[in-house]
Amino acid sequence: MRVMTQVAMVMNLDKCIGCHTCSVTCKQAWTNRQGTEYVWFNNVETLPGQGYPRRWEDQERWKGGWERTRSGKLRLRSGSRLKRLGNLFANPDLPEISDYYQPWTYEYKNLTEAPAGDDLPTARPVDTITGAPIDKIEWGPNWDDNLGGAVEHGPRDPIVEKIRDEVGEKIRFEFEQSFMFYLPRLCEHCLNPACVSSCPSGAMYKRSEDGIVLVDQDQCRGWRMCVSSCPYKKVYFNHSTGKAEKCTFCFPRIEVGMPTVCSETCVGRMRYLGVMLYDADKVAQAAAVEDEHDLYPSQLECFLDPHDPSVQAAARAAGITEEWLEAARRSPVYDLIATYQVALPLHPEYRTMPMVWYVPPLSPVVEAVAASGHDGEDAGNLFGAIDAMRIPVEYLAEILTAGDTDVVDAVLHRMAAMRAYMRRINLGEDRDET
Ligand code: SF4
Numbered sequence: 001m002r003v004m005t006q007v008a009m010v011m012n013l014d015k016c017i018g019c020h021t022c023s024v025t026c027k028q029a030w031t032n033r034q035g036t037e038y039v040w041f042n043n044v045e046t047l048p049g050q051g052y053p054r055r056w057e058d059q060e061r062w063k064g065g066w067e068r069t070r071s072g073k074l075r076l077r078s079g080s081r082l083k084r085l086g087n088l089f090a091n092p093d094l095p096e097i098s099d100y101y102q103p104w105t106y107e108y109k110n111l112t113e114a115p116a117g118d119d120l121p122t123a124r125p126v127d128t129i130t131g132a133p134i135d136k137i138e139w140g141p142n143w144d145d146n147l148g149g150a151v152e153h154g155p156r157d158p159i160v161e162k163i164r165d166e167v168g169e170k171i172r173f174e175f176e177q178s179f180m181f182y183l184p185r186l187c188e189h190c191l192n193p194a195c196v197s198s199c200p201s202g203a204m205y206k207r208s209e210d211g212i213v214l215v216d217q218d219q220c221r222g223w224r225m226c227v228s229s230c231p232y233k234k235v236y237f238n239h240s241t242g243k244a245e246k247c248t249f250c251f252p253r254i255e256v257g258m259p260t261v262c263s264e265t266c267v268g269r270m271r272y273l274g275v276m277l278y279d280a281d282k283v284a285q286a287a288a289v290e291d292e293h294d295l296y297p298s299q300l301e302c303f304l305d306p307h308d309p310s311v312q313a314a315a316r317a318a319g320i321t322e323e324w325l326e327a328a329r330r331s332p333v334y335d336l337i338a339t340y341q342v343a344l345p346l347h348p349e350y351r352t353m354p355m356v357w358y359v360p361p362l363s364p365v366v367e368a369v370a371a372s373g374h375d376g377e378d379a380g381n382l383f384g385a386i387d388a389m390r391i392p393v394e395y396l397a398e399i400l401t402a403g404d405t406d407v408v409d410a411v412l413h414r415m416a417a418m419r420a421y422m423r424r425i426n427l428g429e430d431r432d433e434t
C-alpha cells in the first residue's frame with residue numbers, strides 16, 4: 001500500500017440553482033486578466049446542452065489527443081508527439097475561440113452619457129478585447145440555457161441521440177417533456193492526469209502533498225498539448241502570456257485551511273470539500289481496467305478508509321501529517337463517495353480518474369411525487385417514481401457511469417431511502433420502519 005493524499009470535491013446536483021456565482025467569483029479571483037477574457041476555470045453548464053467549450057464531451061472530435069498505454073498511463077497518441085514537437089501549430093485538436101466564445105461586454109457608458117432624445121439609450125455589445133462594436137453574438141457559454149432537452153438538434157447530440165435510439169419514448173423532444181439541470185465544472189485534479197502525461201516541457205505537474213494539478217509558468221512553452229489531451233477541456237491558453245493556465249483548486253487558500261472560492265461563495269451550498277487517502281499502487285491498475293463499466297468501482301477501490309488503523313499507520317510511515325489524517329477522517333467527501341456511495345465521477349470512461357464527483361439529482365423525483373398529491377418524503381413513493389423520472393436514468397448514466405444505469409439507479413434509491421429516514425428522525429418517529 002502506497003498512501004497518498006488528494007483534496008477532492010463532491011457537488012450535490014440537487015442543490016445547484018444555476019446562479020453562476022461560483023463562476024463569477026472564480027473569475028474575479030483568477031482570470032480577471034488580459035489574455036484570459038474567455039477563460040472560466042469554473043463554469044456551470046445547462047444539461048442537456050453543448051457545454052463549454054462547445055461539444056467538449058465529443059471525444060471523437062479530439063481524437064488526436066490521448067491514448068492509454070498498456071500500463072494504464074495516458075499519453076499522446078503514438079507518433080503524434082514528435083510530429084507536433086516539430087511544429088507548434090501542428091496540434092489539430094485544439095478548441096477554437098469560437099468553441100469557447102468571443103468574449104463581449106456592453107457599452108454601459110451609453111446608458112448614462114447618451115444625448116437626450118426620443119428613444120431610450122441602449123448598451124450595445126462590444127468586443128471585450130478590442131472594444132469594437134459587435135453586430136451579432138452567435139455563441140457563448142450557456143447559450144442553450146433553459147432549452148433543456150427540448151431542442152431536437154444541438155445539445156450533446158451524440159449522447160442524446162444515442163439514448164433516444166435506445167430508450168425511444170423516454171426522451172420526448174417536446175417542451176412539456178423537457179428536462180434540465182445544472183452541471184458546475186472545474187478541473188478534476190485527476191489521479192491519472194492526461195495533461196501531465198502529455199506536457200512535453202514537464203511544466204504540468206501533480207503535487208504530491210495534496211494532488212492539486214498545476215502549471216509551472218516558467219517551464220511552460222505554450223505547446224498546448226495539455227489543452228488537447230485533457231478530456232474535460234479544462235486547460236486554457238493565455239493568448240497574452242503564451243502559457244497554459246488552469247484551475248489551481250485555490251491552492252493558496254487550501255494551504256491555510258480555507259475553502260476554494262467557488263465553494264465558499266456557492267449560493268446553493270452544494271459543494272463539499274475534503275481530503276481523500278488513496279493507494280497510489282492501485283491507481284495504475286484501476287486506469288488499465290478493460291471494461292468501462294468497471295472503472296467506477298475500480299477507482300472506488302483505490303480510496304483508503306481513513307478510520308482504519310492499518311491505513312493510518314501506513315499514512316504516517318509515508319510522512320502524512322496528523323493534521324491531514326484528521327482532515328481525511330472528517331472528510332464529507334469520503335463519506336459521500338465511499339461510505340454512503342451516493343457520489344459518482346464525471347465520465348469515468350475518460351480514464352483520468354477524476355476527483356470532482358457528483359451526487360445525481362433526486363429533486364425531480366420528489367417534485368413529481370409531491371405534484372401527484374402524494375407524500376414526497378415517503379421512501380415507497382419515491383422508489384416508485386424513480387423509474388418515471390423526467391431526467392432519464394440513462395442520461396445520468398451516460399454522464400456519470402459510462403452508461404451503467406444500475407449504479408445510478410442504486411444511488412437514487414439510496415438517496416430516497418436516506419431522505420425518508422432523515423424525515424423520520426426529524427419527526428421523532430421510529431427509524432427502523434424505513
Ligand atoms: Fe488535467 Fe484535465 Fe484532469 Fe484537470 S481535468 S487534471 S486539466 S486532465
Ligand code: SF4
Pocket residue numbers: 015016017018019020021022023044182184265266267268269270
Ligand atoms: Fe450552482 Fe453554487 Fe455555482 Fe450557484 S454558486 S451556480 S448554486 S454551484
